[in-house]
Amino acid sequence: MVEPRQATVLNVNDDDANRYLVNRLLSLAGYNVLEAATGMAALLLAQQHRPDVVILDVKLPDISGYEVCERLRADPHTASMAVLHTSATFVTSDKKVRGLEGGADAYLTQPFEGAELVATVKSLLRLRHAEQVARHRANELAEMDRRKDEFLAMLGHELRNPLAAIMTAIGILERRPAGDDKDARMRGIIQRQATHLARLVDDLLDVSRITRDKVELRPGRVDLVPVLRQVLQVMQPLAESRGLGLDVTLPSGPLWLRADATRLEQIFTNLLDNALKYTDAGRVRLHVEQEGVDGSAQAVVRVQDSGIGIPPEVLPHIFELFAQADTSLERTRGGLGIGLTLVRKLVQLHGGEVTARSDGPGHGSEFVVKLPLDPTLGAPAPARNAVDLRRARRVLVVEDNPDARQAMRDLLELWGHQVTVAPDGLQGVALAVSQPPELALVDIGLPGLDGYRVAQTLRAQVGNGIRLVAMTGYGDPEGRDQALRAGFDRHLIKPVKPDELDRILSEL
Template identity: 70%
Template sequence: MAEPFKATILNVNDDSASRYVASRILEMGGYRVIEASTGQEALKLAAQHRPDLVILDVQLPDILGYEVASRLRASPDTASISVLHTSATFVTPDKRVQGLDAGADGYLTQPFEPAELIATVRSLLRLRHAERELRVRADQLTAADRRKDEFLAMLAHELRNPLAAIMTAIGILERKPTDDVKEARMRAIIQRQTHHLARLVDDLLDVSRITRGKVELRRERMDTLSVLQQVLSLIRPTAEGRGLSLESHLPGTPLWVEGDSTRLEQIFMNLLDNAAKYTDAGGHITVHASQEGVDGSAQVVVRIRDTGIGIPSHKLPDIFELFAQADESLERSRGGLGIGLTLVRNLVELHGGTIGATSDGPGQGSEFVVKLPVAPHLSPPFGKPQPPTGHSLHRRILLVEDNSDARQALKDLLELWGHRVQVAQDGMEGLALALEVRPDLALVDIGLPGLDGYRVAKELRARVGRNIRLVAITGYGGPEDRSRALQAGFDHHMVKPVKPDELNRLLMDL
């Protein structure tokens, strides 16, 4: 059998008789003991042997035990060692406080009984052992959290590749009208579910980034009404397709806020999608927006009310917590990951706002209220130029993509728009083709075999300069991924699955 673990104790005392007695008591208690008679020797032995506990007399010939304890705590190598002060002279309450403030874990007055010493040592060792276990556990959780984030990023990339191919393919099919009612219905289903899957992937990654504090808002002074109108136009077909009526009450004057338009759209889209999801056919959804309060306390208030399944009173306090679900039925027919409202709350709070939920109970519907600070009074910003309608000029385009389905679907779509397209399935082939044919534009995936998209961009910038426009089309969609793409030389960064109309707008803008 293996020898049972024995804790090592450093016994520090300049009085040889007192040191001998304490060491014998500890050895009889089953501990390994090493000894020191000065403060400097104690610091050296502690760093060398890393004992589990230091029994430290306060009165030492070179430096006081208070200073020894303080230095032990200050060094990363010895900070986790337990320290027990002992003294026959420094025994007043203020001296005990001084010792504990210096870093000691306990304080014994000499002379002490053997049983008292052993019991105190055992108590301190138990506490230190528990602290070490907690530290190890915390390190394990940190490592697991990092691996989880890496897994989510890779999962998103792998999911976005097939989603990109499906979305591009349905974009091509939509350009060819069909008289077959069933086929048209199937196309609509594929399109809706593909967009739904893409949103689930985005929400999953966003909530992970937000909980780690890695989301930065791109703030600008903007009109909340424009965001609401955009979201309503997107959600209306879904709501009406489910047999719901959607009504909005919006003011005729702007509702200015300092916000990120993409994130605000995400907030209201999630809330309206939830309302539609949890309201049965024949139900009603109402959106009301207004400005409340005056001057510094003025707020833009958006209320989204539905006549759906409602929220039980015991669920209301936790409705914005991660993985909370209003649908408690076994079949969970409403779907969802339980992360949408957590994401919404965090995004609202990043904007300096608040969100609340109310419900009269099951079957009584629910209301979500978003409140955002009104932007300071400034001259209205110039409107953003609207992209032209129609298709962009015909261009020579190089497409570098290793996923065969995504590559073929995007090639067919670009050729349908009248562009001349050449394709490559890896980074080396893409770089060689770009140097040979000198395209106007290269659409480059990042996760390529051999030579990744970042290196392709850097090589092209070094060899061709600014005579080619580079667009990263990738499943890696975090802010750090966008920043890295721009640093590598890309002009734009687009996250898969790219919507055909967004790609066409980009080509027109270029």
């Protein structure tokens, strides 16, 4: 803390005798003392010398001590000074309340003993020191949190780049017949594990967004049934590989929601993955139905398993960050302990609720998600003719990762497109200007000229006739907004699934 001989006290009082007496008491106690007789002089001295403590009489000839205190608190340069109000007359409780609410730290009424004054100043200095330590620690933690976010963003980018090449290569292999059963099994293993790794990367990066309450939705008209079918396409092979049954009951009609389809997929992928992960034998059931009608209609999704169950003491905390039902099995079961926290957050953002139930260890568990339906949403417009969607196009791929660049080229050529490639932004712009493509897939993290500047340059030199799609390993929402401002038509986060890429190409 600030020692007496290091501490500076500003004594503000228009009474010469009182001011002199307080000055002497403080000087004898070892403090460096400044003095002022008016409120404006006190504010000037506070700005110039930044005292540790201000002893402030409430009645001054120009402005009141209350107003001086409020001005000190309003100025960031003086806001942290300790303020001790004094008064030579009896002060009612409402005046004391006004002073304390205005920012004063303590109140003394004259006459007071010198020892009481010095002890109060010492107490305020201890308080100020504690606040300074806490503020410094808070600033350090904020800086550490900022660096952590930067590291996670960079980690996600570096992990997604190789994953992009792997996923694209898998997409090419899937379109060719397997040589034998073993070949087919190996492809399935690569597909499942790459998908699992991509999901872990997404969940890891969402930790930071959860803790900072930065998880965002991009809602649109969504039929929940096709979303669940898409999730099941990934989960069914995983269930088969673990020797588990996966029973599914879906409604015959659509379940229309105002929702973010990607986040819905994330919700139910996490729930089904958890159910399969914690079930050694038996079955996992997915049951979907509609409850209620009109304004009270909601989709109810139940994920039930016959797995290890959840202990009753863990159940109330199962949705908390890093909570796991059995920490002794943590490494054998895998996972980061953040999936259910993300599920709850995403369900709540959609206006729904999620609950968990279990009869205890060995009795399985059930998770129930309820999401509000929007009966005003109609069926989407009819899809365009499939022949039109798959017409051959001139496509430029700008990607600095050689494996990802080659894999993307092979996949696009397999679909019948005419493809040119560039390893950096400068060459990409040169190719696009000399041989304008119909569509360009541009990585954001390019050397020399980044993807944003590539888009801006192409919009300026080639115009709006070219369709631009950003591909990036950075998954933050700000990146998407920046991409659209730079001139991109779409923003894709790596690794891009071949089916998703095919759909985007068809829509543009």
